[in-house]
Amino acid sequence: MLLAPFAFLVGCTSDSTEELIDNTPVVNVTYTGNVKSIIDNNCIMCHTNPPENGAPMPLLTYENVKQAVQERGLLDRISRAQGADGMMPFGGQRLPQNVIDILVQWNEEGLNE
Numbered sequence: 448m449l450l451a452p453f454a455f456l457v458g459c460t461s462d463s464t465e466e467l468i469d470n471t472p473v474v475n476v477t478y479t480g481n482v483k484s485i486i487d488n489n490c491i492m493c494h495t496n497p498p499e500n501g502a503p504m505p506l507l508t509y510e511n512v513k514q515a516v517q518e519r520g521l522l523d524r525i526s527r528a529q530g531a532d533g534m535m536p537f538g539g540q541r542l543p544q545n546v547i548d549i550l551v552q553w554n555e556e557g558l559n560e
Contacts (some may be wrong), residue, residue: 476553478509478560485546486512489536500537514559522551 473481485493486506493499495504504519506512515521527534529541536542553559 453554465550473549473552476549476554476559478512482493482553483509485542485549489539489542489546493537502537509560516550516554516558522547522554525550554560 476482477525493502494504494511495502496505496507498505504511505513506515512521521535524533524535525542525547527541534541
């Protein structure tokens with residue numbers, strides 16, 4: 448029983464952040480298959496309907512998110528450095544770069560639903 452906590456600590460000591468992030472390339476990014484879960488897990492606590500905490504619009508549907516990318520600077524806001532003015536998610540940690548890259552790829556591939 449005494450060894451269980453020690454084994455846990457030893458087992459995790461060599462894991463770097465890079466080893467813990469899935470960097471598997473995503474092919475054919477879609478809103479339903481890739482983007483919706485990112486938005487749901489990181490944005491809708493404020494970008495709900497009605498929006499909360501000063502958020503200017505909801506991000507609950509494909510059309511909401513598509514418009515935010517095309518017309519409201521969503522990619523710029525999530526790509527800003529940690530702590531930069533206007534960085535999203537507001538008051539939280541910057542999204543991992545591999546997550547931002549999925550949203551950028553979605554835009555580059557035509558915002559497929």
